[in-house]
Amino acid sequence: MLLLLFLLAGLAAGLCRGGSLRRAAAFPLRGLWLPLAAYLLKALGGAIGVPPLPLCLAQYGLLLLFCWFNRCQPRWCAPFALGTALNFAVIAANGGRMPVAARLAAGWPALADRLAAGGVSGYTLAGASTRLAFLGDWVAVAPFGRLLGFASPGDFLLGLGAAVLAYRMVRPPAEKTEQKL
Template sequence: MVYDGIILSLLIGWFRGGSLKGLANMKLRGGWLFPLLLAVQFAVFFLQERVAWIAKMSNGIFLLVYIIGLAFLWLNRHQPGFPVIFAGVLLNFIVMALNGGRMPVSIEAAQFLGREYIEALKAGMYGKHQAITSETLLPFLGDIIPLSPPYPRRQVISIGDVVMNVGAFLFIQHLMLSAPRHGADDAEKGTTAAPANQ
């Protein structure tokens, strides 16, 4: 869901006259941590069914990734939108930490994702997710919000995911609009110069 929000933010920033060049001006403390944490998550996701020790440690690894991610966000809390992203990540971390390191998912909300997904979810074999049960703590913070057509991708998201996307949107808008496209600059010059020519 966060990736969807980033793409949407880029499109809106473009239509608002912003420029992708603004992303090049991004200055983050410990910026190298973000791609590293993404790589670790993808690696664990693909290897946990193939490497026994990774499967045993996967929940702990996911929680460690979240803790480091929260530290990274806190270091950059002065950036527009980062406090909001921090809040969203924290909500996801809390519910995962209280439920064995996995994100609880509503079976009812996920029905449209198919029987194979539901069976894997109930068996605890789907990445860092597990089905919500009567023993789940703070289930309302889990993946309980279904997204289906006309939304482009079928998925179930959490309140924390929504909050993170709001923060990412604010940050990307700030970056893109801080470096307007040349066309927007020219248009402004043309409108301001017009009265002088009359």
């Protein structure tokens, strides 16, 4: 959900600056199907019973491959790749599950109970044995008091990369400046 908000913010910024959705079709982006497949895999993987660690490897492998294909566009790709790597590191270090800070989850007791019981696919409640907890989810995304999810530092970097990508896809053409001789 947070990634979608960042994408929409990037699109809105590009359009407000005079950009056009038509420009997005001409943007040199390679392998767009990779992040789409990664997020589809995340959405369906837990439901069809794929174990968390192989699911994490497949999902983040697809995202990193997308970054590799677009490495010549570092303005958006660098933060996207770094966020992907940070999320992969914390999830892989915790058996394929993203740890959620216990103090944060405590604000939603029913969810905290489900996390503690392992009832939320791909997530776990952070505890004493959690590795790289500082890279886990410790920010609540709850506009108007309605919980949309939790976010990690990697999520914010991924989001920043996605927002810059969306902006650059629709932005107006760069104006040519005349050089004074």
